[in-house]
Amino acid sequence: MDNRIVIEPGSKSKNYWSDLWKYRGLFYFLAWRDVLVRYKQTSIGIAWSVLRPLLTLAVMWFIGWLFGAAVPAGVPRVLMVCAATLPWQFFSGAFSEASNSLVANSNLLTKVYFPRLIIPASTVIVCLIDFFVSFIILIVLMAVCRFAPGWRICFLPVFLFIALVIAMGAGLLIAALNVKYRDFKYIVPFIVQFGVYVSPVAFSSDYIYGHVGIPASVKFIYSLNPMVGVIDGFRWCILGNSISIYRPGFILSIGLSFFFLILGIWYFRKMEKSFADVI
Amino acid sequence: MSQAIIQVERLGKEYILNHKGAESYTALRDIISSGVKSLFTKRRPQTNDTIELFRALQDVSFEINAGDRVGIIGRNGAGKSTLLKILSRITEPTQGRITITGRVASLLEVGTGFHPELSGRENIFLNGSILGMNRSEIQAKFDEIVAFSEVEKFLDTPVKRYSSGMYVRLAFAVAAHLEPEILIVDEVLAVGDAAFQKKCLGKMKDVAGQGRTILFVSHNMEAVQKLCTKGILLHQGKLIDQGPIDQVTQKYMEGGDTALAVYQIPLPKNPDDGYGYVTRVQIENEAGRPSTEIPVGANWQVRVFYKLNKPAPHFVAGLGIVTLFDFAVRTSWSKPADSRPGEYEALFVNNDLMLVTGQYKLVIGLSTQGRVIQYLDSTVSLSISEITALGGEERILNASSGLIINPMPVTIKNLK
Known part of the structure; x- marks a missing residue:
């Protein structure tokens, strides 16, 4: 018979990835559940996925304006900030929910077998849907500012994918750690809160890279943040010519995001078998 | 066909227990001073902490043939649930090897993954997929599931508004319509009222009648004896008897203190x-x-x-x-x-x-x-x-109704 299962200590399941494919139905149903449940018993429902980024946008715009962060000529500040708020909002949502997903679904982990990777992956899907809904904000703002995007907008999915890679990578790593060390429940909100200020949401990367007063070592550390690459990429796609990308920093942060994904998957796979015992 | 469908060889599972050593602090002052001291000295070796190996299962070997209905019995802490968890691939053994040939569905809890905010209809799909059914299977069985659960009227109500009885009925109904080759069931019959329990047991018997293999854990010995043909007796993580169910339950009872x-x-x-x-x-x-x-x-x-x-x-x-x-x-x-x-x-x-x-x-x-x-x-x-x-026949009688169950002579005459 073809469906023979061997259970042994420490056995690396050779068909892990094909198993993952076999369980795609469950992946779909879990994502569907999270979407259905997300705004149940709220009076404005899905409007929250527009309202939340809109409020963040307002705050970030205000901060940028207050500190007089430079804006490239011909680009409205509000679009500049919006092009960064949307991917940031997606990342922070996906990252924090993926981090918490295993613990939130601990009843499933201890009662049913399936490739555990499905749980954080399906939560990211929900945030992706939120992202698409919140994209309306950008479209409306562009219409209001009479700003038309160029051909580069076609590359937007590429940067969205990279944001997803970062969120998944970091999310998997923290989710697996969170199973054993609940400390991460407190660390994650801090990372997200802190991250919005060290990422170029309220200001532009040009400001950092172009600033003479900032030492090269700080610029290097700045470019280690993978979200810098994503946000710069989003701006490049949406705002066009007036945005330039600082190549070395950009390549570094993109490289790091894939490194995080591999690290996340590796650690998650390593810990996966003990989840049910530890959680 | 008497080919081994599940083969368990020398299975063992160990857990590591950390015992925090007793630190008899008498006053807050002591806690603070020892805290300060430890700031300046290197981390003290944890002499008070001991690590103990707990063997939940050791050296368990058995074989189950296709179509067997096996009751796993034993007192609390005997390792029954651990065994089922390993067989369902939820946790990993630390020794030994299991070979399973066939599609396994495990039912370690009624209503795993039920979401209180979702309606009955949505939960049938969700729970079904969690238990390993695909969408078309669930659709094909949907009406049967609803009929079995007796909650037609409330299909579109969130299950958080269900009574606990309705909740359990719906959950069991989904589980009862699984069609795996091997079904692993833990204690799920201990829910619902007597009438529903009977219905569940009946359904389980039907399932078994279709030649499926069932592994069943329950403290309800009546149910185990009614449903199973074979038994496995565990005691403190070791397998101490296996064979026909009546022999094993007998042994179980004699094993009492x-x-x-x-x-x-x-x-x-x-x-x-x-x-x-x-x-x-x-x-x-x-x-x-x-x-x-x-x-x-x-x-x-x-x-x-x-x-x-x-x-x-x-x-x-x-x-x-x-x-x-x-x-x-x-x-x-x-x-x-x-x-x-x-x-x-x-x-x-x-x-x-x-x-x-x-x-x-x-x-x-x-x-x-x-x-x-x-x-x-x-x-x-x-x-x-x-x-x-x-x-035989008398076993069917409900041994918990009334006070005395001595059979009374009954004669039935056909009058017309």
Whole structure:
């Protein structure tokens, strides 16, 4: 018979990835559940996925304006900030929910077998849907500012994918750690809160890279943040010519995001078998 | 076909338990000072902490053939649930090897993954997929599931508004319509009312009738005996018996702590002043071995040891069976006799009355010439187990309705 299962200590399941494919139905149903449940018993429902980024946008715009962060000529500040708020909002949502997903679904982990990777992956899907809904904000703002995007907008999915890679990578790593060390429940909100200020949401990367007063070592550390690459990429796609990308920093942060994904998957796979015992 | 569908070889599972050493801090001051000290010294070696290896399962080997219905029994902590968790691939063994040929569905809990905010309809799909059904399978079975669960009217109501009975019915209905080759079930029949439990058991029997392999864990021995053909007995992580279910349940019962079936009766205040006193009472099974649980339908006996200090004319030893609600079921006496001083044993044999399952109090009395020598009414208890000694047709009877289940002769005549 073809469906023979061997259970042994420490056995690396050779068909892990094909198993993952076999369980795609469950992946779909879990994502569907999270979407259905997300705004149940709220009076404005899905409007929250527009309202939340809109409020963040307002705050970030205000901060940028207050500190007089430079804006490239011909680009409205509000679009500049919006092009960064949307991917940031997606990342922070996906990252924090993926981090918490295993613990939130601990009843499933201890009662049913399936490739555990499905749980954080399906939560990211929900945030992706939120992202698409919140994209309306950008479209409306562009219409209001009479700003038309160029051909580069076609590359937007590429940067969205990279944001997803970062969120998944970091999310998997923290989710697996969170199973054993609940400390991460407190660390994650801090990372997200802190991250919005060290990422170029309220200001532009040009400001950092172009600033003479900032030492090269700080610029290097700045470019280690993978979200810098994503946000710069989003701006490049949406705002066009007036945005330039600082190549070395950009390549570094993109490289790091894939490194995080591999690290996340590796650690998650390593810990996966003990989840049910530890959680 | 008697090919092994599940093969378990020398399976073991260890857990590491961390015991935090007892640190007897007496005051907050001590806590602070030791905290400060540890700031300046290197982290102290954790001498107080000990690590203990807990073997939940050790060296368990067995084989299960296609179509077997296997009951896994054992007392609390015997390793039953651990075994099921390993077989369901939820947790990994630390030793040994299992080979399973076929699609496995495990039902370790009723309503795993049910989401309170979702409607009954949505939860059927969600739960179905969690249990391993794909979308088209669920769609094909949907009407059957709804009919079985009896919640048609509330299909579009969030399950958080369901009564707990409805919730359980819906959850079991989904599970009951799984069609795997191997079904692993843990304790799920312990839910719902009696009528629904019967329905579930019936459904499980249907499933088994279709040639599927079932592994079943339950504390409800009645259910295990009704459903299973074979048994596996675990005790403290080790497999101690396997074979036909009746043999294994018998062994399970004998494995009880027999010391609990022997009651040492404390001496009265002035033991030498009265006529005498009871020293020991033991409850025994048919074979005369002390036994904490008596299978329903089986014979049992009570042995009363007593001592007489002086001649007791017209001496009677009596035994009463009383329910926990103080309802007297039966009283029996020995024939009155003039007894001389000495040590005696009275044997009361119950070989005609079949009590329903449950706990009973035994009342023991000694008297002479109608005057009470000693009366023990809250010391000795009798437990009639769900494990049944009844065979064949009689097993179908519900052993927990009424008080006495002795069959009455019934004749049925066809009149027209």
